[in-house]
Amino acid sequence: MKLLIVEDDRETASYLVKGLGESGYTVDRAGDGREGLFMASSGGYDAIVVDRMLPGMDGLAVIGALRAAEIRTPALILSALGTVDDRVKGLRAGGDDYLVKPFAFSELLARLEALLRRGSPTPVTTTLRVADLELDLLTRTVKRCGRPIDILPREFRLLEYLMRNSGHVVTRTMLLEHVWDYHFDPQTNVIDVHVSRLRQKIDKNFERPLLHTVRGAGYCLRAPD
Amino acid sequence: MRTHAFRLAALYFLVFAASVLAVLFFVYWTSANFVERQTETTLDAEITGLAEQYAQRGLSGLVQIVAARSAGNRGDAMLYLVTDPDGRPLAGNIESWPLGVPARSGWLSFSVEARVHGRLVTNPARGSLIIIPGGYRLLVGRDISDAAAFRNRVKLTLLWSGLVALGVGALGGAAMSRNLLRRVELVNRTSERVMAGNLSDRVPLDGTSDEFDLLAANLNRMLDQIERLMTAMREVTDDVAHDLRTPLARLRARLELALIGPTDPGAQSEAIRAAIDEADRMLATFNALLRIAEAEAGAGHGRAGALDLGEVARSAAELYEPVAEEKGFPLALAIEPNVEIRGDRHLMSQALANLLDNSLKYANGGELQVQVFRDGDFAVLEVADRGSGIPEGDREAVFDRFVRLEPSRSTPGNGLGLSLVRAVVHRHQGTVTLGDNRPGLRVRLAFPMLVT
Numbered sequence: 001m002k003l004l005i006v007e008d009d010r011e012t013a014s015y016l017v018k019g020l021g022e023s024g025y026t027v028d029r030a031g032d033g034r035e036g037l038f039m040a041s042s043g044g045y046d047a048i049v050v051d052r053m054l055p056g057m058d059g060l061a062v063i064g065a066l067r068a069a070e071i072r073t074p075a076l077i078l079s080a081l082g083t084v085d086d087r088v089k090g091l092r093a094g095g096d097d098y099l100v101k102p103f104a105f106s107e108l109l110a111r112l113e114a115l116l117r118r119g120s121p122t123p124v125t126t127t128l129r130v131a132d133l134e135l136d137l138l139t140r141t142v143k144r145c146g147r148p149i150d151i152l153p154r155e156f157r158l159l160e161y162l163m164r165n166s167g168h169v170v171t172r173t174m175l176l177e178h179v180w181d182y183h184f185d186p187q188t189n190v191i192d193v194h195v196s197r198l199r200q201k202i203d204k205n206f207e208r209p210l211l212h213t214v215r216g217a218g219y220c221l222r223a224p225d
Numbered sequence: 226m227r228t229h230a231f232r233l234a235a236l237y238f239l240v241f242a243a244s245v246l247a248v249l250f251f252v253y254w255t256s257a258n259f260v261e262r263q264t265e266t267t268l269d270a271e272i273t274g275l276a277e278q279y280a281q282r283g284l285s286g287l288v289q290i291v292a293a294r295s296a297g298n299r300g301d302a303m304l305y306l307v308t309d310p311d312g313r314p315l316a317g318n319i320e321s322w323p324l325g326v327p328a329r330s331g332w333l334s335f336s337v338e339a340r341v342h343g344r345l346v347t348n349p350a351r352g353s354l355i356i357i358p359g360g361y362r363l364l365v366g367r368d369i370s371d372a373a374a375f376r377n378r379v380k381l382t383l384l385w386s387g388l389v390a391l392g393v394g395a396l397g398g399a400a401m402s403r404n405l406l407r408r409v410e411l412v413n414r415t416s417e418r419v420m421a422g423n424l425s426d427r428v429p430l431d432g433t434s435d436e437f438d439l440l441a442a443n444l445n446r447m448l449d450q451i452e453r454l455m456t457a458m459r460e461v462t463d464d465v466a467h468d469l470r471t472p473l474a475r476l477r478a479r480l481e482l483a484l485i486g487p488t489d490p491g492a493q494s495e496a497i498r499a500a501i502d503e504a505d506r507m508l509a510t511f512n513a514l515l516r517i518a519e520a521e522a523g524a525g526h527g528r529a530g531a532l533d534l535g536e537v538a539r540s541a542a543e544l545y546e547p548v549a550e551e552k553g554f555p556l557a558l559a560i561e562p563n564v565e566i567r568g569d570r571h572l573m574s575q576a577l578a579n580l581l582d583n584s585l586k587y588a589n590g591g592e593l594q595v596q597v598f599r600d601g602d603f604a605v606l607e608v609a610d611r612g613s614g615i616p617e618g619d620r621e622a623v624f625d626r627f628v629r630l631e632p633s634r635s636t637p638g639n640g641l642g643l644s645l646v647r648a649v650v651h652r653h654q655g656t657v658t659l660g661d662n663r664p665g666l667r668v669r670l671a672f673p674m675l676v677t
Contacts, residue, residue: 082512082515083519102508180544182571182574183571186544187579187586188581190547194547
């Protein structure tokens with residue numbers, strides 16, 4: 001997997017290059033908007049991470065130019081501007097996700113991986129499966145080991161999101177954004193309680209747990225090894 | 226400025242002068258006309274009388290009656306003359322046929338000689354000449370020297386009053402333009418002082434509530450708004466300076482300790498983790514401050530649309546229900562349908578989330594009520610808990626930034642929750658009131674209903 005980072009701040013850039021390199025990605029770096037646009041249009045990257053404020057040509061303009069040239073490489077915008085308006089502007093410009101600086105590296109990694117999965121074609125399916133857990137998108141029912149599990153509508157959406165991202169870390173913020181469409185972090189651990197309720201339903205009474213807590217990052221639904 | 230003042234005064238004067246002159250001319254013209262008309266009416270009546278006499282009694286009768294009327298000075302300034310076809314007088318109080326007057330029937334002006342205080346003077350007269358069958362002439366007239374004198378007096382009076390009026394007009398114009406420009410000048414001077422940095426300066430009002438006062442009042446309101454925004458901005462920067470300095474100092478201390486402290490890797494990574502937690506808390510505070518500033522500044526208003534408060538409440542309750550139940554707060558939801566306002570879902574949800582966070586943090590279990598209902602013209606969102614409430618004296622202060630009532634500050638939090646609630650409510654033209662739930666706290670947010 002090959003990533004491009006367009007970031008003018010040397011420190012942030014080397015932090016990203018180092019972190020993503022250690023996570024197994026090949027990373028190129030561009031120091032300003034023009035260079036970034038040039039590299040993104042020529043070399044086949046799997047995803048690009050663009051800082052919003054760049055010298056020469058700003059990040060939104062870079063993404064806009066790429067989209068105008070029919071280049072659909074998934075793009076994650078990094079920005080110090082964090083209001084809902086800024087986010088909307090970023091996504092309208094053609095960005096696929098928006099992360100406010102400063103961020104935890106685990107959050108960036110989780111979101112980037114979600115973007116990379118979205119980029120790869122997924123077979124059209126009406127049933128999601130992780131190990132012996134089964135979620136039917138049409139009848140909106142959940143089964144484990146063939147036994148039906150009674151699930152509330154919001155729990156269904158939570159589980160669906162976790163299953164679509166199975167094997168990968170999903171952060172609390174990602175869950176709030178995708179399942180609840182909330183773009184702020186409540187002070188109470190609301191997400192944790194939802195997840196533990198879901199865990200009660202899908203993992204209790206079964207020998208091997210599927211839903212795991214990743215310390216300092218979020219959650220991961222994955223098949224046992 | 227001065228030339229403008231002069232132009233204004235001159236214009237005022239011209240318009241004023243023109244209208245004064247027009248009025249005076251009209252007065253003169255009507256009064257002169259009136260006198261003339263009156264003379265003619267009198268003469269007409271006299272002629273009609275004489276014509277009747279002539280019809281009954283013939284020429285000799287007419288001569289008799291004219292002679293009778295001409296005898297003595299009756300003081301009515303009437304003039305009579307009957308002559309033969311050659312103009313030789315037969316009767317009347319005019320000695321001879323007036324010079325240069327043609328023998329044609331109709332209205333005519335002529336002059337007569339009269340004796341005033343023993344002196345012979347020539348007076349203007351107006352009369353009507355009738356040619357009687359046989360060529361005899363009947364002239365009935367009136368000495369109009371009094372009318373002419375009256376006309377002259379009117380002319381003189383009007384001339385003087387015109388002059389006085391124009392003088393007053395010139396002074397008035399000058400005074401008016403001076404006053405007008407003085408008030409513009411006041412606005413100018415105030416805005417200069419404001420631009421020089423004195424933001425609290427205001428344009429003085431003179432209480433007449435005319436257009437200038439309205440302009441000044443509007444300017445003042447604009448300045449109020451600017452000052453409020455500037456103050457809010459300064460508050461944010463001050464808050465950041467004051468309340469982020471402490472955690473920054475703590476963060477620095479932790480890192481320094483980790484550097485000089487034990488070298489065992491376990492303790493070091495623990496110190497680093499603690500430092501990151503500290504940084505995250507600071508970030509949360511920082512973000513909360515920015516959100517408050519965003520809501521207060523009224524940015525992003527384009528996002529506001531029809532918003533069903535019931536939906537906001539349902540969605541937040543759905544998110545909080547599990548955690549509330551776990552902490553011993555049965556969540557009771559009472560929602561009336563179609564309680565809509567014009568608003569921003571994200572901000573409103575966050576305000577409600579902050580209220581729920583507060584109740585979960587400070588109340589010690591007990592029913593947690595979320596209600597949405599319509600109260601007259603208001604859409605109301607209420608959150609009520611069974612905690613210890615907020616003492617009446619503190620109900621204003623808790624909305625200020627970084628105010629936390631708990632002296633020990635043992636509960637995590639940054640004291641910004643209610644500040645954001647208030648900012649969001651004000652942004653939506655609403656009011657927030659803290660009430661007593663006996664026992665507990667009842668927070669009521671009221672907004673104007675959406676008018677469709």
